Amino acid sequence: MDNGGALHVVMFPWLAMGHLIPFLELSKRLAQKGHRVSFVSTPRNIKRLPQIPPHLSPLINFVSLPLPHVDTLPENAEATIDISTQKLESLKEAFDGLEAPLTAFLQNSNPNWIIYDYAAYWLPVVADKLGVPCVFFGVFNAAVLAFMGPPSVLLGEEKAWSTLEDLTVAPKWIPFPSSVVMRLHELLKIVKGIGEKKSNMPETHRFGLSIRGSDFVALRSCVEFEPEWINLLHDLYKKTVIPIGLLPPLVQDVEEEGDSKWVLIKEWLDKQGRESIVYVALGSEATLSREELNELALGLEKSKLPFFWVLRKPAGSIEVESEMLPKGFEDRTSGRGIVYTGWAPQVRTLAHSSVGGFLTHCGWNSVIEGLGFGRALVLLPVMNDQGLNARFLEEKKVGLEIPRNERDGSFTSDSVAESVRVVMVEKEGEPFRTKAKEMKEVFGDRNRDDRYIDGFLRYLEEHRCPDGSSS
Template sequence: MDSSGALHVVMFPWLAMGHFIPFLELSKRLAQKGHRVSFVSTPRNIKRLPQIPPHLSPLINFVSLPLPHVDTLPENAEASIDIPAQISQSLKKAFDGLEVPLTTFLQNSNPNWIIFDYASYWLPGVAAKLGVPCVFFSLFNAAVLAFLGPPSALLRVEEEGFKPEDLTVVPKWVPFHSNVFYRLHEVLKYMEGAGENESGVSDFYRFGLAIRDSNFVALRSCSEFEPDWIRLLGELLKKPVIPVGFLPPSAEDIEKEGDAKWVIIREWLDKQGRESVVYVALGTETTLSREELNELALGLEKSELPFFWVLRKPPGSNQNESEMLPEGFEERTRGRGFVYMGWAPQVRILAHPSVGGFLTHCGWNSIIEGLGFGRALALLPVGNEQGLNARLLEGKKVGLEIPRNERDGSFTSDSVAESVRVVMVGKDGEPLRAKAREMKELFGDRNRNDRYVDFFSQYLEGA
């Protein structure tokens, strides 16, 4: 800490867009408090980040570390968005190769704190040798982390493995009623996709060491939303758990997001009735099978509701996006539906008054953005922790999960249509819509969320 009380904080996120953005948002909030931030990542990823507001840019320094070469990674692949999910462990192997250059940077820069992500399980050991305290910044909510359990349980999975059925029940350490657990098809999909682990280190082990060896855990959540889970998490981890709020995007960020693309999108949305449109987006890295894509499309068609669907082709695919859709789908839904190919300004779309609901893959970033505008949720979790998020949200009555086959995860166009109609216009969905509108006061209130960052900043200053 310098003579003015300002800290030097190093940020080191995992190589995924869904991780860069909250880490950058927290960096901006700390810079607003007068602290100096070094945001460390790879050259291509730093170029992808949105511009920092001019009044904060002197306090945020972007540090570029070239990603080490790994034979199984495509050229110029520096983030999970650049690769198919099947080779994600290759990216983690390359990421682990950043340990030496990052150590050199830390030795030369003398930070007061390091804030790091789950993948860099080796970083607390480096920090301890340098005498620098470190914070594990969880981009997962407390319910997900508590479901995974204490570090000892995570490290035991690394040693002993697990049966799929182990994850389809509420863990023994959860003392209250909960519906937060995996469906069998979600666990089987994870195991099928894991394949050979080129990095040599499982995600369970990364989480276990990152949590165990950090000084404390920062959480992208707030006590009003999941008080029982946050309390339980502190008991399980036996260390402080500090919520930093939801870090909602600022009005300034929303206004600048995707200006060139926004003109066309806004023109279409402006023609729709108030809260009549269901916004459909399954994240930057989600890949549906051809059958799933067909059922989703036909379900939107059968719902007879206006929809705006952001559709992206999988990384490395040469397929034309329009070929992904059922034959004649766009013609049959023209006027009522808009299929937008590629990246779209999601926050601006969710903020538009014609959008009433959000069909989401249940990534935590998307949930925060959707509830920040009071949009009721149709839940279609696809992978990772998304199933746990879906069950948490359904339990809190802000969303409805689209039914799927328990073993293979398949769903039908009829179940999509019915779920979307309940969420958007059905009488049974009115409590969901009312509860989602209530959540806007929690997820979208900038002042309330800033108070969490204030406390976090004071905690860093006083530690």
């Protein structure tokens, strides 16, 4: 082998930034240890990724595979950020069309391992034919994956749920008390958002086949945060589950393109009191309705606390961000709060000493970034697994979920204001602030994370495929 026995690992993430970024972080960690990575995705997604540090770039090869054409997919759409939820099945159909070109690449590149995402349910069969071992990399925490159940449940071989209401209570295979459940309004939203195109492969089947077909499962988590859930996954999957750490981004490794923007943001943050600001960001894909946006804005106003709000408009929207806000809102909160439109350097903002709390959509990437700096969380889940994350984080006492109507998911400005004030300043929120600061020692510890990567690599090296032949 090249590089004195170094591994060659192929990465194949799903076409969503919340998946591409952790796969890239893992790639960087492997490259730091001297291993060679082929990161496979589509041309536009590869261009979107943050720059690789120069000392790692020789070891990370970006492999660009054009996304196959699907009539119902908008032109130039290559990721979930480019489409509405109604077009998700079309994107998955195009993604499945990558099987042939990816197989050809694998045949010619002789990797020792393939690390893949849940959507590529067909990849374990390809890997088996080529005699290359493969790892399912779950970019979710163990609690979320455990709630979803074992492959037999995911594939419908074992009946677990009959109605939507069944998903609003802890499933039978969770042996300890748990509040990690779905809310009815979240389930109704998922059902409504399935879209006009019937699925050729249900989401649950993609998970089930991807997990079952893997040689083992790697997990973006750590034993210090959720030991009971990681142990449960071992039992549910009946195979090795290896936590590989939280892969927190380094401030100096990211957001170089935002330097000019950061100067202006930092100037404002520097003028604020220590831990006085609530940072508000709902990610790149989670979008609120006009009514929800209105209540969030008025809630921030009523909280009377300083805020820095990163406001993104939905994909394809031609609306001006400032027109999405209640009339006169920016004037009334001028000097106390900033509404920042477009991309903002989240990691640098969270790292700033003036930020005390983080109102988040509960995406696992953002949660890791927030807790990595000890920021207490105000939880406003919007889509996908975010509701499960919110209940999990509240159970762990690092955040407080904004109360919502169980049926329609609506929330009020008063509930926003009260939740923000509790987490940021009220006496009853002290346990959240204390616990979040404690979590900084877990989520922000790069040395601990490094040890997890070393353990993961030991396993890869011990079970490696020698030069692309069967292991």
